[in-house]
Amino acid sequence: MNLEKARILIVGATGGIGSAVASRLKRAGTELLLHGRHRKSLDEPSYIQGDLSFSCEIEKIVRAAEAFDINMLINCAGVNQFSRFESADIDRLLNINVAGPMKLTQMLLPHLKSKQESVILNVGSTFGAIGYPGYVAYCATKHAIKGFTEALSRELSDSTVSVQYFSPRATNTSINPRVVNEMNHSLGVGSDEPGEVAREIVQALVRGRSRSQMGNPESVQVKINSLFPSIVDSAVAKQLPVIREHLVKTEQEI
DSSP: OOGGGOEEEEETOSSHHHHHHHHHHHHTTOEEEEEESSOOOOSOSSEEEOOTTSHHHHHHHHHHHHHHTOSEEEEOOOOOOOSOGGGOOHHHHHIIIIIHHHHHHHHHHHHHHTSSSEEEEEEOOGGGTSOOTTOHHHHHHHHHHHHHHHHHHHHTTTSSEEEEEEEOOOBOSTTSOHHHHHHHHHHTOOOBOHHHHHHHHHHHHHHTOSEEEOSTTHHHHHHHHHHOHHHHHHHHHHHHHHHHHHHHHHHHHO
């Protein structure tokens, strides 16, 4: 889509990747409606606050998006949790990472379908394709978003709505606590700055890419996991002692 003609709702625009995407699109002169979960004041006249855990808040966001007359929806909102599965806050992760974005998208579809051209872009994660210890519930939510995007894209393939999926690898945002950053460093896990991810997201939008996986060797690992999962099983098993060590550190800091 030509960004000069875009009117975009960015969900989860107050931090991390969403904030970086908003900054990049704003510099491009794109009309933006920014959403945040908290009542943070943004230096932006078009801002809507809402918690995706609650249907009434989603309805408020939908009304604002329709009034703004959006033709693009970017779902960036998400929460993470590095913990043993026994300690995972399943309801919080499912509500904010899966149910909220799905309900919002569903409610905005009639409006988006009424446009000559419109776009839905869902931001996922490498963990949406590779299950990883310490992120069991989070991985499940990102697998769900990947499947949701793929199925919706195929369902709307004969419509004017284009559905895209963007999968970043580890990103240096506040969503990751210090212990996770230490673990990634110990394991040699590559990571990107939010601005780098935002640049790739905007390029994916401009070029209309249906699927994008950021990072190397992550893009290769995703393919190997799909075709030969036992290879990834063995590689992750070797990392497990380091992961467990940092899980203990996380529990001690709580």
